[in-house]
Amino acid sequence: MNERMKSIEEMTQALRDAGIRVTRQRAALLSVLAEAGDHPDAPELHRRAEAAVPGISLSTVYRTLSTLESQGVIQRHQFEGASARFESAETDHHDHMIDVDTGEVIEFASDRIERLQAEIAAELGYEIVHHRMELYVRKTSDS
Amino acid sequence: MNERMKSIEEMTQALRDAGIRVTRQRAALLSVLAEAGDHPDAPELHRRAEAAVPGISLSTVYRTLSTLESQGVIQRHQFEGASARFESAETDHHDHMIDVDTGEVIEFASDRIERLQAEIAAELGYEIVHHRMELYVRKTSDS
DNA sequence: AACTCACTTGCAAGTCATTTGCAACAAGAC
DNA sequence: GTCTTGTTGCAAATGACTTGCAAGTGAGTT
Ligand SMILES: [Mn+2]
Ligand SMILES: [Mn+2]
Ligand SMILES: [Zn+2]
Ligand SMILES: [Zn+2]
Numbered sequence: 001m002n003e004r005m006k007s008i009e010e011m012t013q014a015l016r017d018a019g020i021r022v023t024r025q026r027a028a029l030l031s032v033l034a035e036a037g038d039h040p041d042a043p044e045l046h047r048r049a050e051a052a053v054p055g056i057s058l059s060t061v062y063r064t065l066s067t068l069e070s071q072g073v074i075q076r077h078q079f080e081g082a083s084a085r086f087e088s089a090e091t092d093h094h095d096h097m098i099d100v101d102t103g104e105v106i107e108f109a110s111d112r113i114e115r116l117q118a119e120i121a122a123e124l125g126y127e128i129v130h131h132r133m134e135l136y137v138r139k140t141s142d143s
Numbered sequence: 144m145n146e147r148m149k150s151i152e153e154m155t156q157a158l159r160d161a162g163i164r165v166t167r168q169r170a171a172l173l174s175v176l177a178e179a180g181d182h183p184d185a186p187e188l189h190r191r192a193e194a195a196v197p198g199i200s201l202s203t204v205y206r207t208l209s210t211l212e213s214q215g216v217i218q219r220h221q222f223e224g225a226s227a228r229f230e231s232a233e234t235d236h237h238d239h240m241i242d243v244d245t246g247e248v249i250e251f252a253s254d255r256i257e258r259l260q261a262e263i264a265a266e267l268g269y270e271i272v273h274h275r276m277e278l279y280v281r282k283t284s285d286s
Numbered sequence: 287a288a289c290t291c292a293c294t295t296g297c298a299a300g301t302c303a304t305t306t307g308c309a310a311c312a313a314g315a316c
Numbered sequence: 317g318t319c320t321t322g323t324t325g326c327a328a329a330t331g332a333c334t335t336g337c338a339a340g341t342g343a344g345t346t
Contacts, residue, residue, distance in 0.1 A: 019322085021313045021322060022313080023324080024312095024313095043303095057324070058304095058325095059324080060323080066304095083303060113260070113263075117278055120253055124240070125285075126249075127283050128278050128280050129243050131279060132223070133260075133274070134275045135269075135271050136271070138272050139268060140268050165342080168295075185332085198296080199295090202295080202334075205332090206334085206335095227332085
């Protein structure tokens with residue numbers, strides 16, 4: 001969270017400017033996602049959003065998540081063998097470690113790795129559009 | 144391809160030793176995968192295997208791919224927005240770049256990144272079981 | 287070579303996460 | 317408040333893969 005974080009008002013205005021209506025359903029999901037400290041999937045976001053908008057449908061959740069993703073407001077992660085998980089894009093870039101025993105998702109960031117990735121791509125004549133790095137890990141048995 | 148590459152005979156014997164029968168279908172897929180220089184998906188492997196075993200079914204291809212993967216003979220990759228792709232495990236570890244314009248898959252390896260990943264995991268008390276690193280790239284517009 | 291039988295296969299049907307067609311609904315510009 | 321057009325809920329469709337089952341076949345055994 002280095003750059004100034006957009007307020008909900010700024011985000012909704014940005015959406016409106018893009019011709020996207022800020023419906024109750026979308027506002028609810030925006031707020032749920034802004035408050036989430038984890039990486040929930042669509043059914044879980046649906047559950048959380050129902051508190052603010054009873055009757056919101058799962059398809060609307062899916063549709064809204066796609067919309068918000070294409071607006072760059074949220075990020076979608078497809079970890080191995082799991083359904084898609086989401087998080088607000090209002091954070092600095094980071095990658096993830098998944099504890100293969102517990103399923104816990106741990107965030108981390110490494111400027112050195114990011115730099116090396118860019119270097120490698122450049123050497124081959126490419127520039128990185130985006131990337132994905134996931135470490136599937138297990139607690140060290142410090143025996 | 145640093146360590147000595149297993150011959151088809153050695154691989155099939157290893158499978159038999161694991162109680163896995165080397166059927167015509169499985170032999171065909173093993174050979175198709177050994178000869179593939181790319182990262183084909185199941186329907187493509189099915190197509191290629193049909194040359195050796197006419198009538199082989201797509202479900203058998205899927206079942207065999209799962210079996211071979213669990214035997215560590217092949218690797219499964221799930222790139223963004225695509226169905227699973229496979230490659231023989233008879234290569235040294237490497238990661239992939241995907242050209243977002245053409246879909247081309249480019250292999251690369253970086254000891255430095257691999258080392259950094261292990262370091263980061265270790266710092267947090269974890270050891271890496273396996274990982275996934277994909278760079279989605281675009282040819283540099285050298286203008 | 288014949289025998290045996292647990293492992294495999296082809297086919298049809300099933301899963302499951304996610305998407306989509308459509309008529310009723312509701313943002314938000316005027 | 318009215319109007320226009322994007323949105324929603326619901327049910328049905330998708331697409332990639334998985335699975336039940338009866339017939340078929342590796343490969344150890346005699
Ligand atoms: Mn995260
Ligand atoms: Mn590869
Ligand atoms: Zn990163
Ligand atoms: Zn790697």
